[in-house]
Amino acid sequence: MPTGVHIRNVRAQLFDAAERVLLRAGPSALTSRAVTTEAGCAKGVLHRHFADFDEFLADFVLDRAGRLAPQAAALRESAGTRTVPDNVTDALTALFGSTAVAIIPLITFRDELRAQLRRTWPAGVPVLTEGTEMLASYLAAERELGRVAADADVDTLAPTLIGAAHLLYADRRDAPPETTAVRKVVTTVLAGVTTQSPPEPT
Known part of the structure; x- marks a missing residue:
């Protein structure tokens, strides 16, 4: 998905994507790129909503x-x-x-x-x-x-x-x-x- 495309409920979509990656491949596979790829969006989308990946994971948990x-x-x-x-x-x-x-x-x-x-x-x-x-x-x-x-x-x-x-x-x-x-x-x-x-x- 191009960076400029708006995603509704982006946090929910990213959290759902993180859950799928976590359940499928375990914690070692949970990276920002894996999450955004799973969610079908550009990597920059995650970093526009969270200071870093650990903040994203904390909010996910x-x-x-x-x-x-x-x-x-x-x-x-x-x-x-x-x-x-x-x-x-x-x-x-x-x-x-x-x-x-x-x-x-x-x-x-x-x-x-x-x-x-x-x-x-x-x-x-x-x-x-x-x-x-x-x-x-x-x-x-x-x-x-x-x-x-x-x-x-x-x-x-x-x-x-x-x-x-x-x-x-x-x-x-x-x-x-x-x-x-x-x-x-x-x-x-x-x-x-x-x-x-x-x-x-x-």
């Missing part, structure tokens, strides 16, 4: 982390329905079936990206931090409903679930883990904490 907000709201609204392990299993499967798994090695791979993120994200790894907050909020809602034990430490359970699920998904070259494997982790972590039986069929 934060954009993907921000996309968890609707999922978090839906999960919290599901409190009181189905079973707690089923809801948590579905949430973790959706989280780690997204770009989250690929973003983690990207942040690890690039020192400058981590430094850029620290300016606006003081601790933790974006996406994983959001996922942890999502689960903690949901478990707190279930605790209020009495389906999670009143003394359950949801702020410890949530990162435990995220960490255990991440180990299942990380560095896999074949298919993602079966849902049954994720659910086994969830039920193990939540053993003795959930207080409700599965709902009766209607």
Whole structure:
């Protein structure tokens, strides 16, 4: 695409292109040229919107982390329905079936990206931090409903679930883990904490 041609929603197009490159070829293949080629635009387009490539990547990571907000709201609204392990299993499967798994090695791979993120994200790894907050909020809602034990430490359970699920998904070259494997982790972590039986069929 010629440099002078206007692109609508250029940030969104570049972010989507970066995601495709990242998922297809990994963090080492994610360069400004790879992104603009994937997006079908001139390389200068990216640099007109971002100071440098690490600023672009930081905004890309934060954009993907921000996309968890609707999922978090839906999960919290599901409190009181189905079973707690089923809801948590579905949430973790959706989280780690997204770009989250690929973003983690990207942040690890690039020192400058981590430094850029620290300016606006003081601790933790974006996406994983959001996922942890999502689960903690949901478990707190279930605790209020009495389906999670009143003394359950949801702020410890949530990162435990995220960490255990991440180990299942990380560095896999074949298919993602079966849902049954994720659910086994969830039920193990939540053993003795959930207080409700599965709902009766209607």
